[in-house]
Amino acid sequence: MKPVPIRYLRATTVDEAVTALARYGLDAKVLAGGQSLMPMLNMRLARPQVVVDINEIRDLMEIRYDPNARQLVVGALVRHQQLLESSLVHAHQPLLSAAARYIGHWAIRNRGTIGGSVVHHDPSAEWPLVTACLGAEFHVQGPQGRRVIPAADFFVTYLTTAVQAGELLTAVVIPCLGPGESWGFQEYARRHGDFALAAAAVTVTLSDGVVTAARIAVGGVADRPVVLSEVTQHVVGQAPTAQLEVQLGQWVYDAVNPLAESPDEQAYKRDIAAVLVRRAFRQAINRQPAGQ
Amino acid sequence: MAEMEAADMVVIDTVVNGRPVHRTVSARRLLSDFLRYDLQLTGTHVGCEHGVCGACTVLLDGQPVRSCLTLAAQVSGHHITTIEGVAEMPALPAATTEERVRHLHPVQQAFWEEHGLQCGYCTPGFVLTTIALLEAHPDPSDEEIRETLSGNICRCTGYRNIIRAVHRAKELWQTAPSTEGR
Numbered sequence: 001m002k003p004v005p006i007r008y009l010r011a012t013t014v015d016e017a018v019t020a021l022a023r024y025g026l027d028a029k030v031l032a033g034g035q036s037l038m039p040m041l042n043m044r045l046a047r048p049q050v051v052v053d054i055n056e057i058r059d060l061m062e063i064r065y066d067p068n069a070r071q072l073v074v075g076a077l078v079r080h081q082q083l084l085e086s087s088l089v090h091a092h093q094p095l096l097s098a099a100a101r102y103i104g105h106w107a108i109r110n111r112g113t114i115g116g117s118v119v120h121h122d123p124s125a126e127w128p129l130v131t132a133c134l135g136a137e138f139h140v141q142g143p144q145g146r147r148v149i150p151a152a153d154f155f156v157t158y159l160t161t162a163v164q165a166g167e168l169l170t171a172v173v174i175p176c177l178g179p180g181e182s183w184g185f186q187e188y189a190r191r192h193g194d195f196a197l198a199a200a201a202v203t204v205t206l207s208d209g210v211v212t213a214a215r216i217a218v219g220g221v222a223d224r225p226v227v228l229s230e231v232t233q234h235v236v237g238q239a240p241t242a243q244l245e246v247q248l249g250q251w252v253y254d255a256v257n258p259l260a261e262s263p264d265e266q267a268y269k270r271d272i273a274a275v276l277v278r279r280a281f282r283q284a285i286n287r288q289p290a291g292q
Numbered sequence: 293m294a295e296m297e298a299a300d301m302v303v304i305d306t307v308v309n310g311r312p313v314h315r316t317v318s319a320r321r322l323l324s325d326f327l328r329y330d331l332q333l334t335g336t337h338v339g340c341e342h343g344v345c346g347a348c349t350v351l352l353d354g355q356p357v358r359s360c361l362t363l364a365a366q367v368s369g370h371h372i373t374t375i376e377g378v379a380e381m382p383a384l385p386a387a388t389t390e391e392r393v394r395h396l397h398p399v400q401q402a403f404w405e406e407h408g409l410q411c412g413y414c415t416p417g418f419v420l421t422t423i424a425l426l427e428a429h430p431d432p433s434d435e436e437i438r439e440t441l442s443g444n445i446c447r448c449t450g451y452r453n454i455i456r457a458v459h460r461a462k463e464l465w466q467t468a469p470s471t472e473g474r
């Protein structure tokens with residue numbers, strides 16, 4: 001259980017990292033928090049020749065609030081624990097802090113980064129789900145310069161994203177909660193800290209007792225996070241009654257198509273997805289300021 | 293900008309348990325193996341080598357991390373604390389002579405008093421995680437303690453005595469505000 005022989009390069013700026021990635025091409029791997037890459041190196045599931053360590057790149061470590069665009073600009077190297085504790089995140093997009101709580105354990109969260117998590121793209125991981133739900137944008141820099149990838153195009157399939165070899169993810173730009181918008185996050189795992197069997201993220205905007213906008217996404221039920229836009233359309237325009245919640249569960253059950261080894265397992269996963277979305281929706285409604 | 297070369301041998305300058313360490317290591321050397329084989333600090337235990345057991349937990353700049361998921365090359369310029377360093381941390385001012393002779397840190401003292409270990413394989417990871425917890429939050433709730441230690445696996449104790457030990461450590465810590473870990 002040791003990595004194959006590798007060569008190590010410590011980049012201290014984004015340009016250095018991009019230059020190194022261009023130079024070593026497919027032989028190189030970016031090393032961020034190492035909480036997914038290092039197990040893969042130890043088990044020799046990954047055998048890169050060169051590891052480009054980005055942990056000393058200061059420019060990637062910051063969470064910034066942009067009040068004009070109402071966005072959080074989260075550097076790729078921001079650790080899970082930093083997102084959990086950040087007062088900017090609590091104030092402007094608390095869904096992120098709620099989700100961070102579910103990632104692994106303290107020692108894992110101290111090292112693991114949002115950039116590493118989304119590029120690694122385990123389809124039951126929290127950051128892919130939440131960034132897909134909120135419609136985040138992914139800033140990437142490579143030999144051809146910079147580009148911005150919307151969430152809808154970012155997650156391709158298991159362990160695969162739109163980030164190409166030679167490219168470095170530099171930041172994830174996440175919309176803040178809007179006025180009148182509230183959120184819910186629910187997850188089910190067999191043991192605390194394990195990867196989720198399924199998870200749900202929901203945001204709801206209410207006006208005069210009616211849902212005027214919503215976002216509903218489920219993780220762990222497909223090869224990438226699933227944003228349920230059609231279900232969302234059914235919900236918009238309705239009052240958030242108990243009956244709507246029951247219907248919502250049914251819509252989700254019908255909309256998701258989890259990969260499973262047996263029909264029973266599939267039904268089970270659909271059930272879990274439906275229940276988690278209902279609960280997350282209820283959480284969001286309960287968080288609405290009184291009088292809405 | 294000078295082109296940088298990826299190297300198979302890496303010079304590292306780090307501080308381990310307060311002492312400067314200057315070594316050249318293979319790029320693939322894990323921090324856990326660096327501590328155990330190169331520095332003979334075998335108090336850092338290795339259980340799973342993929343991040344799930346917590347036995348290899350050390351403090352990197354004061355924060356608990358998995359040494360099996362860190363390359364030795366990465367800690368150049370940083371501070372590492374291992375369980376050997378804990379033994380050298382100051383004892384409680386109120387410690388009895390016998391306790392001073394044993395050189396126990398309050399967290400070690402608490403694990404000893406509450407039988408928070410049996411075989412001891414997991415203990416270095418638990419002790420370091422507890423120290424980091426109490427340094428960050430001197431008064432954690434039972435819930436917070438359980439959540440914090442959920443990343444460390446113990447196959448012997450059934451955890452109850454470990455939780456009790458952390459509660460005891462919290463008491464010792466609070467009565468000894470001058471014990472600043474490091």
Ligand SMILES: Cc1cc2nc3c(=O)[nH]c(=O)nc-3n(C[C@H](O)[C@H](O)[C@H](O)COP(=O)(O)OP(=O)(O)OC[C@H]3O[C@@H](n4cnc5c(N)ncnc54)[C@H](O)[C@@H]3O)c2cc1C
Nearest residue numbers: 030032033034035036037104112113116117125126169343
């Ligand atoms: C015991 C344990 C439990 C865990 N539980 C959970 C959990 O419950 N939920 C969860 O979501 N995750 C969990 N994880 C995984 C953890 O969140 C990882 O931190 C995360 O998946 C990867 O982030 P990293 O920064 O550690 O990336 P690394 O492991 O360093 O890298 C992962 C991949 O992304 C690439 N990469 C990293 N950063 C960049 C970048 N900026 N640009 C381009 N490519 C990049 C790397 O080359 C590599 O291919 C767990 C891990 C462990 C060991």
Ligand code: FES
Nearest residue numbers: 339340341346360
């Ligand atoms: S040996 Fe590192 S976590 Fe198990």
Ligand code: FES
Nearest residue numbers: 410412446447448
């Ligand atoms: S005391 Fe034996 S594993 Fe914890």
